Amino acid sequence: MKLASSYNRVNLLAGICILLITGLFYYRAISYILTSQLDKELKVEEREIIGSVKAKSKIPASTKFEDQQIIYTRTPLPSPRLFFNMEFDNQREMELGRELITNVQLQGENYQVAIILSRVESDDLIQIIFLITIVTAIVSLLILYLLNRFLLGKLWQPFYSTLAKIKNFQLQSPDFNFPISKIEEFTELNQVVQNMAARINTEFSDLKTFTENAAHELMTPVAVMRSKLDSLIQTDKLSQEQTELVSDIYQSVSKMARINHSLVLLVKIDNKLLQDIALIDLEQVIQDKLKEFQELATTRGLFFTINLSSVKVTMSRYLADILLNNLFTNAINHNHHGADINIELNENYLSFSNPALNDTGLTEKIFERFQKSSSSEGTGLGLTIVRQICTGLGYHLSYCFINKRHVFKINFHTS
Amino acid sequence: MKILVIEDEKGLRDEILRYFIQDGDICESAVDLRSALEKIALYKYDCILLDLSLPDGDGMKLIENLRKIRKDDGLLIISARDSLDDKLIGLNMGADDYLVKPFHLSELKARVVAIVRRKSFQGNNTLDFEEIRIDFQAKQVTVLGYVVALTRKEYELLLYFIANKAKVVSKTAIAEHLWGDQIDSADSFDFIYTHVKNLRKKLLEAGSSDYIHSVYGMGYKFSVA
Numbered sequence: 001m002k003l004a005s006s007y008n009r010v011n012l013l014a015g016i017c018i019l020l021i022t023g024l025f026y027y028r029a030i031s032y033i034l035t036s037q038l039d040k041e042l043k044v045e046e047r048e049i050i051g052s053v054k055a056k057s058k059i060p061a062s063t064k065f066e067d068q069q070i071i072y073t074r075t076p077l078p079s080p081r082l083f084f085n086m087e088f089d090n091q092r093e094m095e096l097g098r099e100l101i102t103n104v105q106l107q108g109e110n111y112q113v114a115i116i117l118s119r120v121e122s123d124d125l126i127q128i129i130f131l132i133t134i135v136t137a138i139v140s141l142l143i144l145y146l147l148n149r150f151l152l153g154k155l156w157q158p159f160y161s162t163l164a165k166i167k168n169f170q171l172q173s174p175d176f177n178f179p180i181s182k183i184e185e186f187t188e189l190n191q192v193v194q195n196m197a198a199r200i201n202t203e204f205s206d207l208k209t210f211t212e213n214a215a216h217e218l219m220t221p222v223a224v225m226r227s228k229l230d231s232l233i234q235t236d237k238l239s240q241e242q243t244e245l246v247s248d249i250y251q252s253v254s255k256m257a258r259i260n261h262s263l264v265l266l267v268k269i270d271n272k273l274l275q276d277i278a279l280i281d282l283e284q285v286i287q288d289k290l291k292e293f294q295e296l297a298t299t300r301g302l303f304f305t306i307n308l309s310s311v312k313v314t315m316s317r318y319l320a321d322i323l324l325n326n327l328f329t330n331a332i333n334h335n336h337h338g339a340d341i342n343i344e345l346n347e348n349y350l351s352f353s354n355p356a357l358n359d360t361g362l363t364e365k366i367f368e369r370f371q372k373s374s375s376s377e378g379t380g381l382g383l384t385i386v387r388q389i390c391t392g393l394g395y396h397l398s399y400c401f402i403n404k405r406h407v408f409k410i411n412f413h414t415s
Numbered sequence: 416m417k418i419l420v421i422e423d424e425k426g427l428r429d430e431i432l433r434y435f436i437q438d439g440d441i442c443e444s445a446v447d448l449r450s451a452l453e454k455i456a457l458y459k460y461d462c463i464l465l466d467l468s469l470p471d472g473d474g475m476k477l478i479e480n481l482r483k484i485r486k487d488d489g490l491l492i493i494s495a496r497d498s499l500d501d502k503l504i505g506l507n508m509g510a511d512d513y514l515v516k517p518f519h520l521s522e523l524k525a526r527v528v529a530i531v532r533r534k535s536f537q538g539n540n541t542l543d544f545e546e547i548r549i550d551f552q553a554k555q556v557t558v559l560g561y562v563v564a565l566t567r568k569e570y571e572l573l574l575y576f577i578a579n580k581a582k583v584v585s586k587t588a589i590a591e592h593l594w595g596d597q598i599d600s601a602d603s604f605d606f607i608y609t610h611v612k613n614l615r616k617k618l619l620e621a622g623s624s625d626y627i628h629s630v631y632g633m634g635y636k637f638s639v640a
Contacts, residue, residue: 219495220424223517227430230520233583233633234437243632254587257517261497276499295568299606318499
């Protein structure tokens with residue numbers, strides 16, 4: 001719910017409640033005042049009747065006017081004096097009235113007197129007053145609502161512009177300044193956000209520097225080792241035994257370089273340090289890769305079956321390259337001689353599948369670091385890198401074993 | 416070739432110098448930015464090998480200075496920084512190539528030879544090794560005038576061998592040269608064997624002597640003797 005509508009909702013509810021309660025009280029108060037006014041009139045009438053009976057020593061005849069009726073009845077015992085609301089017949093229709101029952105004595109006889117005054121006029125008055133009040137209240141509520149809406153929009157403007165800035169926040173963009181707001185809270189908020197952004201940027205660049213330094217510091221000794229080995233193999237005096245030893249060291253150094261390279265790459269992916277984002281035509285990239293890997297595949301007697309449609313994704317060009325390299329390499333290395341590699345690409349998913357040598361009982365564990373088959377010469381990081389790339393993009397990578405085939409599938413839509 | 420090696424890591428610098436000097440190239444070295452700047456101000460080189468992280472500054476500064484003085488010195492960046500940014504910045508500033516550490520000396524040599532060849536190209540863009548002639552324009556190899564039909568990989572392999580003539584070139588280095596990061600090098604030794612075998616066969620059939628010698632357990636050596 002938006003701030004303004006939430007605020008307005010509370011405001012309106014409170015307004016309506018107050019209106020109802022005060023309306024009720026107001027109605028009761030007016031109606032009480034008007035009733036006591038009627039009662040006073042009734043008492044005046046009563047006094048006049050009693051006075052007139054005493055003066056004339058006779059009971060006047062009952063009168064029935066449209067808005068006032070006086071009825072005399074002879075009763076053996078005096079009935080209690082009583083005011084109450086009732087309806088009476090004004091000779092045309094039934095009408096609301098207020099009645100006073102009282103007694104008058106004449107020559108030892110008791111007469112009950114019922115005085116009825118019409119309540120219609122006072123009731124009309126109540127209604128008009130009530131209506132005017134209600135209308136005024138509703139109009140003022142409406143004005144309040146509109147005013148709030150307008151004011152809120154204007155008052156919170158700095159907040160929304162801050163929010164928009166945060167939404168568009170990009171790492172290492174130097175321009176992250178806010179206009180000065182007159183309201184203290186917003187100025188404070190902007191200050192905090194600005195500091196936070198500055199800190200994020202600093203930490204980001206620290207991390208980036210560290211990653212690169214780590215790579216550098218490790219790569220340099222490896223580079224020295226490798227160059228020394230390159231020189232060592234130039235010497236002619238190596239015995240067969242020595243050659244084998246040197247060859248093994250050579251392999252290990254190469255592997256070390258690759259592992260280090262992969263680990264550094266993983267750090268970069270995890271921290272989203274690769275920012276050569278572009279709109280990439282996956283179909284085209286796969287076609288290019290097919291050409292590159294054709295030779296490797298042919299040497300192993302492998303052939304590709306493809307079913308590609310045009311799909312464009314937004315991602316780092318470098319990572320797209322690595323992602324496909326790893327999937328291709330994986331499919332080529334863990335395959336039968338003479339088997340096929342099936343590649344499917346459509347707007348929902350990209351999948352690589354190839355016949356399995358045997359059911360290795362693999363699960364999603366395959367994507368964990370350094371998880372690899374005993375026969376594999378790889379670093380055990382290739383599929384981890386694939387997974388991390390997918391995670392970073394919000395894609396879902398899955399592995400399953402169907403019809404004696406390894407199937408790697410990347411779903412572009414996670415939901 | 417006259418080469419300047421700017422590298423602060425002694426172990427690496429020594430091996431690079433040794434590798435190039437053995438081939439009869441004239442090599443000089445600098446260990447920091449200051450001495451490197453002095454050297455490029457005084458002398459002209461066919462190719463400069465530059466490490467970006469130097470103790471007294473960023474190697475990028477040197478590229479800037481060099482391109483102000485001369486345009487035609489070859490420049491190869493050798494760096495442990497393998498971020499794309501660095502590569503692009505380096506190449507945009509006027510470096511001719513970018514090689515990420517750790518590299519094989521044979522790869523370094525091949526790249527330097529390629530840069531120098533491109534820079535010194537004067538109409539006659541061919542290379543002769545005994546009776547083998549390579550025409551870079553046409554990407555064509557002839558032996559005693561007969562055209563040898565090579566695949567792209569075989570062609571690259573031959574160039575790599577000739578750039579590292581009389582040196583033992585490891586199988587790992589060849590694999591990484593031909594396939595880059597695409598495959599784990601150990602897996603690709605079969606392919607290398609096939610390619611080398613085919614290349615040798617084609618050259619021999621065209622009438623060339625046998626220059627490709629297998630070095631047990633290590634790799635190959637391309638040499639006259």
